[in-house]
Amino acid sequence: MVVTAGVDLGSTYAKVVVMKDGVNVGFAVLPTGHDHDETSKKGLDLALKAAKLERKDINYIVSTGYGRNITTLANESISEISANAWGTRHIAMKYGIRTIVDIGGQDTKVIALDDNLNVADFRMNDKCAAGTGRFLEVLAKTMGVPLQDMGALSLQSKKKVEITVTCLVFAKSEVSNLMTQGYAKEDIIAGIHRAIAKRLATMARKVGVRREVFFDGGPARNIGMRKALEDELGVPLIIAEMPQIVTATGAAIIADNRLKKGTGTLV
Amino acid sequence: MLAAGVDVGTLYTKIVLMRDDVVVAMLMERTTMDSAAQARKMLDAALKSVGEEHSAQVEVFSTGAGRKNIPFAVEQKTDYITMCTGARFLYPTARMVIDIGGQGIRIVELDDIGVMQNFRTNDKCSTGTGCFLETMSIALNVEHEIMGDLGLQAKNPCRVQSICTVFAESEVVSLVAKGRPKDEILAGLYGMVATKVSTMIRSMGLKRDVVAVGGVARSRGIIKHIEDLLKCEVLVPKYPHMVCALGAALGAASRAKRKGQNIQAQPQAPIAGTGGA
Numbered sequence: 296m297v298v299t300a301g302v303d304l305g306s307t308y309a310k311v312v313v314m315k316d317g318v319n320v321g322f323a324v325l326p327t328g329h330d331h332d333e334t335s336k337k338g339l340d341l342a343l344k345a346a347k348l349e350r351k352d353i354n355y356i357v358s359t360g361y362g363r364n365i366t367t368l369a370n371e372s373i374s375e376i377s378a379n380a381w382g383t384r385h386i387a388m389k390y391g392i393r394t395i396v397d398i399g400g401q402d403t404k405v406i407a408l409d410d411n412l413n414v415a416d417f418r419m420n421d422k423c424a425a426g427t428g429r430f431l432e433v434l435a436k437t438m439g440v441p442l443q444d445m446g447a448l449s450l451q452s453k454k455k456v457e458i459t460v461t462c463l464v465f466a467k468s469e470v471s472n473l474m475t476q477g478y479a480k481e482d483i484i485a486g487i488h489r490a491i492a493k494r495l496a497t498m499a500r501k502v503g504v505r506r507e508v509f510f511d512g513g514p515a516r517n518i519g520m521r522k523a524l525e526d527e528l529g530v531p532l533i534i535a536e537m538p539q540i541v542t543a544t545g546a547a548i549i550a551d552n553r554l555k556k557g558t559g560t561l562v
Numbered sequence: 563m564l565a566a567g568v569d570v571g572t573l574y575t576k577i578v579l580m581r582d583d584v585v586v587a588m589l590m591e592r593t594t595m596d597s598a599a600q601a602r603k604m605l606d607a608a609l610k611s612v613g614e615e616h617s618a619q620v621e622v623f624s625t626g627a628g629r630k631n632i633p634f635a636v637e638q639k640t641d642y643i644t645m646c647t648g649a650r651f652l653y654p655t656a657r658m659v660i661d662i663g664g665q666g667i668r669i670v671e672l673d674d675i676g677v678m679q680n681f682r683t684n685d686k687c688s689t690g691t692g693c694f695l696e697t698m699s700i701a702l703n704v705e706h707e708i709m710g711d712l713g714l715q716a717k718n719p720c721r722v723q724s725i726c727t728v729f730a731e732s733e734v735v736s737l738v739a740k741g742r743p744k745d746e747i748l749a750g751l752y753g754m755v756a757t758k759v760s761t762m763i764r765s766m767g768l769k770r771d772v773v774a775v776g777g778v779a780r781s782r783g784i785i786k787h788i789e790d791l792l793k794c795e796v797l798v799p800k801y802p803h804m805v806c807a808l809g810a811a812l813g814a815a816s817r818a819k820r821k822g823q824n825i826q827a828q829p830q831a832p833i834a835g836t837g838g839a
Contacts, residue, residue: 329739401729423687424728433728464688464697464727465665468572475595 297554298352300342301546302335302369303378304362307400307428308513310543311338313346313353317551321346322540331362339368357550359542361401373549375399375542380406380414382545383509388412390533393505396495396524397542398512400428405499418498424463426494428514433463434487437470438480445484449519452485454478466490485519492523499528509533511541564620565818566608567644567810568601568635570628573664573692574777575600576807579608579620580815586612588804597631605634621818623810627665637817642670642681644809649773650676651812652799657769660759660788660796661806662778664692669762671769682762688727690755692777697727698751701734702744713748713783720750730754748783756787763792773797775805 296315303310305327313321323341328334335358343349358369359378383395395406402421409415424430435442456478460466466487473483491514499508508530514520515538525532535541569576571593579587587608594600601624606616624635625644632638641661645668649659656676661668667684688694699706713719720742724730730751737747755778763772772794774785779802789796799805 329736422724423726429728461686462688462727464693 297354297551298348299547299550299554300339300353300356301378301543301548301550302339302356302358302360302363302366303375303540303543303546304331304335304358304360304366305400306361306402307432308539309334309338309360309362310540311335311342312540312543312547313339313342313348314544314547314551315346315348317548319544319547321348322537322543324539327362331365332367335362335366335368355550355554357546357553359546370550371553373546376404376406376414376417376419378545378549379404379511379542380408380412380545381548382541382543383408383511384412385544385548386535386541387507387509387533390507390509392507392509392533394499394502394508396499396508396510396532398426398428398491398495398514398520400432400513403427403495403498405495405502407502407505416502418502420498423461425461425466426491426498428512430463430466430491431487431514431517431520434466434470437467438474438483440480440484445488446517446519446521448481449485449488450522451481452479454482456482456486458486458490461494485523488517488519488523489527491520492527495524496527504528504530506530507533509535511535511538513539563815563818563822564609564614564618565811565815566605566620566622567807567812567814568605568622568624568626568629568632569641569644569804569807569810570597570601570624570626570631571664571777571806572627572666573696574803575604575626575628576804577601577604577608578804578807578811579605579612580811581612583815585808585811588801588807590803593628597628598633601632602634621814621821623814623817625806625810637813639810639813641666641806642668642678644806644813645775646670646672646676646678646809647812648805648807648809649775649799651808652805653771653773653797655771656773656797658763658766658772660763660772660774660779661776662691662755662759662774662784663776663806667691667759667762669759669766671766680766682766684758684762689725689730690758690778694727694730694755695751695778695781697731698734698748701731702738702747704744704748709748709781709783711782713745713752714786716743716745716749718746719753720747722747722750722754725754752781752783752787755784756791759788760791768792768794770794771797773799775799775802777803779803
């Protein structure tokens, strides 16, 4: 029995996946907080509890994400681009994914896979908050709508409202203005989703959009976001059952592969 | 003869009132949703402060992002024009004018007689604007009015890695949590703004003299950082945030004067009579 773990320390949430012989047996998602090391340990223990395993059972841990070099748990750290591609291959192998669109808490990525499902190209934005999970989060707060209700609400939109600015700081004032002008909440929310989708689509077109397209990261759970991105890209999207843990799954799979190749060391 | 410039900025509305080519009143207020009523009220207050009536004949030019919302303005001028008019009036040798306002950074290059040659603007991104500084002043819990001088003496400026206002805000929060002194964090933020502005200037080619206007120019820390990066003195008027309104007022004054001349230049009405010389 080989037990591995993937720890994805994102800017906003930490995700941990525990695998037994390459099969996901437990996972945890928790807010990152300010102590990345502490959070990763807490997350690992939660995931192990779900898997009914203990820390001593683990053979190899791979970390990824924003805080991948801060956690003291990992035997190895890997970039989130690789981890995301590995996770996508594992989860959505049968679909023949060629493009991955990922929205993180503080970044956005578009990854192109070649016909052997290896990373061929990618674009990443981690300089600007426009189009990231933070954009959605801050504007949800500005509107006083719980983040998890944004998707369902936006589906009721009947009128098109445009968010004309790029910067999140400017978008905040634009959204407050739209609200004081009496625009319906659901119309504004749909506009926000469209603004993010437009930005992502521009980035995706630079890499080249080849079917099938896989959409992951926390905001992929938002049905309104999915719809907006599908409209913008003009292709249907493949979504994982748990879009948040794709990258952590990839890290756990990489750990599993290391042991298969005999390069892993015991924790 | 009365002339006024109304600068409806994204954050603040400014009014400059001139009487016979002399500035007699200046007012600034936070921009509200109803900028027309606000500007009229401010103009009345300015008129009252110099002993004029509400009904006094004033030539008004408007400028700024909300310039189209001022119904009593006879002309609307873009910020690019008014900032240059105002800056050249105060510093006739100005060849580059930097305007850092609430939501925009604008840099205009002028030739030696003051004609616009080139310009750059930040357009999409809020970094370095007044919005940016207000966000940081909230994160640091310091009044943005006093931010200007705080951080000038910092010996060990923090390095702020982020480019985005939103990400820099989180970075500032974590720097505060790490116990870094406020003035060192501020010095880091000034460096960030100054880098952005000086990069824009360098892409155009530096021309002296450089004049900085707009509310953010009141921050001596930022101006000092820009001077250090450009290795060039940056001239800042006493009321940098009023320069666009001043430019508009100057424009209005010269229009009023032209109008006056036109009346004089009109042929005199024929006089009928007998005798005379």
